[in-house]
Amino acid sequence: MLESQQRSSYTGALSPEYALLGFLALREAHGYGLHQQLVQELGQVWHVSLSQTYNILGRLERQGYISGSMMPQDKLPARRTYHLTQAGRRRFDQWLQSPSGCSVHAIRVEFSTRLYFALLLQPGYADELIDLQVKVVQGGLQRMRKALSCMPPEQTVNRLGLSLRIRQLTSVAEWLTECRTALGPAHDMER
């Protein structure tokens, strides 16, 4: 009964792990620095504490996507430098190709992150990424509008809840076109 949503087996895409993989795709780094980078570059997108960053790095290493080794420094304490494994590279590349779901949160954090790395790694691909996402959003909007029209009127709060989701997704669609115009000029200069 209207359980759409596309939850399925949770892929962890809504934690900043791909951002960390992305930074490591650019160059190897250690946890503390990665956290600083995350805050500076994507602080408006993700809000992650230092220990959370280490948690994710630990998990990514356990799962074999990154691998780290202690690098002693003179004066300052030794630090663990991570680099992407082949599996990690594959995972990141694959993620970069696939559009986000059509939940507002997914788009705000995951799509923005994807856009960030697309601009850095293959700027010509950004437009395509946005178009792809627009299509997903449009599809989601249709489904939601249909669901709303099918909902009994006495479900006041449920109707309002869905109505808000529709408004939110509509403004996401508008924002996506804003993205295109915001990136358009710089993008033209690239090619």
Place this chain on the structure above:
Amino acid sequence: MLESQQRSSYTGALSPEYALLGFLALREAHGYGLHQQLVQELGQVWHVSLSQTYNILGRLERQGYISGSMMPQDKLPARRTYHLTQAGRRRFDQWLQSPSGCSVHAIRVEFSTRLYFALLLQPGYADELIDLQVKVVQGGLQRMRKALSCMPPEQTVNRLGLSLRIRQLTSVAEWLTECRTALGPAHDMER
């Protein structure tokens, strides 16, 4: 640096625990039934699995906000019937009075839930609740707009991220006025 957000000590307000407290404020009930109620009445607002419902009930009981006792049934297996304690009643009443933060998610789920119970328990209060929330949202919007104007232009993705948050919150504000008109007529009949 722009850590606004009002995180502070996390109050658990973004899990459906208050919805469960609310249902129990109306009448005592057992886990399975509470879950059904949650899905039927607020399914567009919260997406909670059965086991998650039991998790939360377990925690609420450990924390002393609800208390349950096994009620044997003939034929069907015995079930644990919960009722609100005084502490739970206080907690729920206090929550019902206080506006949500100005994050989109907080409003979508928490405010909607508050509105749902306000309409059931003290319908005359709903308008006031909405007005209160509008003020919070307007304040948040101002802070975000200011933050955006202060952000360096080279922070493209961060700027876009904040811009989306602003769009989202703007559409929340519009939705709140939709709430008022949607509830207005029924509401007039109440007084």
Place this chain on the structure above:
DNA sequence: CCAACATACTCACCGAGTGAGTATAGGGTA
């Protein structure tokens, strides 16, 4: 007669996220 479905939970597990703690180095001040 059997399968599917509804009732009513329980359990084990992993990821999300926080806060406190550890240790060292460098810079400023009283």
Place this chain on the structure above:
DNA sequence: TACCCTATACTCACTCGGTGAGTATGTTGG
């Protein structure tokens, strides 16, 4: 010189969020 604050660089223990599988029984449809 003693002291404190900040920055670097983590580690640990803990709670909450959330899922999926499993258990056990009764009812209903083919």
